[in-house]
Amino acid sequence: GENVEQHPSTLSVQEGDSAVIKCTYSDSASNYFPWYKQELGKRPQLIIDIRSNVGEKKDQRIAVTLNKTAKHFSLHITETQPEDSAVYFCAASISGGSNYKLTFGKGTLLTVNP
Amino acid sequence: DAGITQSPRYKITETGRQVTLMCHQTWSHSYMFWYRQDLGHGLRLIYYSAAADITDKGEVPDGYVVSRSKTENFPLTLESATRSQTSVYFCASSDWGRPYEQYFGPGTRLTVT
Numbered sequence: 001g002e003n004v005e006q007h008p009s010t011l012s013v014q015e016g017d018s019a020v021i022k023c024t025y026s027d028s029a030s031n032y033f034p035w036y037k038q039e040l041g042k043r044p045q046l047i048i049d050i051r052s053n054v055g056e057k058k059d060q061r062i063a064v065t066l067n068k069t070a071k072h073f074s075l076h077i078t079e080t081q082p083e084d085s086a087v088y089f090c091a092a093s094i095s096g097g098s099n100y101k102l103t104f105g106k107g108t109l110l111t112v113n114p
Numbered sequence: 115d116a117g118i119t120q121s122p123r124y125k126i127t128e129t130g131r132q133v134t135l136m137c138h139q140t141w142s143h144s145y146m147f148w149y150r151q152d153l154g155h156g157l158r159l160i161y162y163s164a165a166a167d168i169t170d171k172g173e174v175p176d177g178y179v180v181s182r183s184k185t186e187n188f189p190l191t192l193e194s195a196t197r198s199q200t201s202v203y204f205c206a207s208s209d210w211g212r213p214y215e216q217y218f219g220p221g222t223r224l225t226v227t
Binding site: 045 | 155157158159162164173204208213214215216217218219220221
């Protein structure tokens with residue numbers, strides 16, 4: 001089955017700096033890569049996703065890049081703010097057919113220091 | 115977010131007891147999922163369902179049972195709770211047209227003593 005590795009497990013940045021979280025996946029058939037944000041004590045929420053036919057996607061201060069050849073994808077947060085502090089999870093899935101399961105990475109705890 | 119709810123939010127039970135965690139969604143989403151979240155393990159899929167009466171095992175199904183007699187409900191039962199099942203349990207759902215965009219419930223914190 002799919003295996004998703006996520007690094008780093010913890011990341012501390014100063015407010016205004018950029019943060020980058022990286023994930024690798026094992027199954028070359030995976031073609032859908034979402035990112036979830038989980039604030040302390042809250043539920044995970046989808047913040048951005050990317051499909052394999054796209055190399056980069058942006059949404060305001062958040063961007064995700066995908067390198068299918070290397071089987072890795074990354075989350076980039078620019079101009080970080082204290083409210084960006086949370087655990088971020090990457091995931092991978094094979095979109096299409098009857099396979100709709102997500103395999104999650106183990107998460108990255110991002111702390112933005114004011 | 116009020117569209118998917120879980121109950122109870124907190125539960126303490128003893129080893130060997132049966133406990134059922136409830137999940138209810140009002141969106142008529144086809145797909146529903148159960149995850150457990152443990153420190154250092156992220157989110158691990160227990161069971162999932164594509165529609166009423168269709169369920170399948172995920173990554174860590176041992177010790178759990180699910181049913182889905184109605185589209186909106188997806189209860190998770192621990193038949194004989196063990197301490198290793200102490201965890202935070204999240205239910206999620208997604209729409210037929212966008213099955214990979216999952217919406218999570220608020221979670222149930224279960225402690226097995």
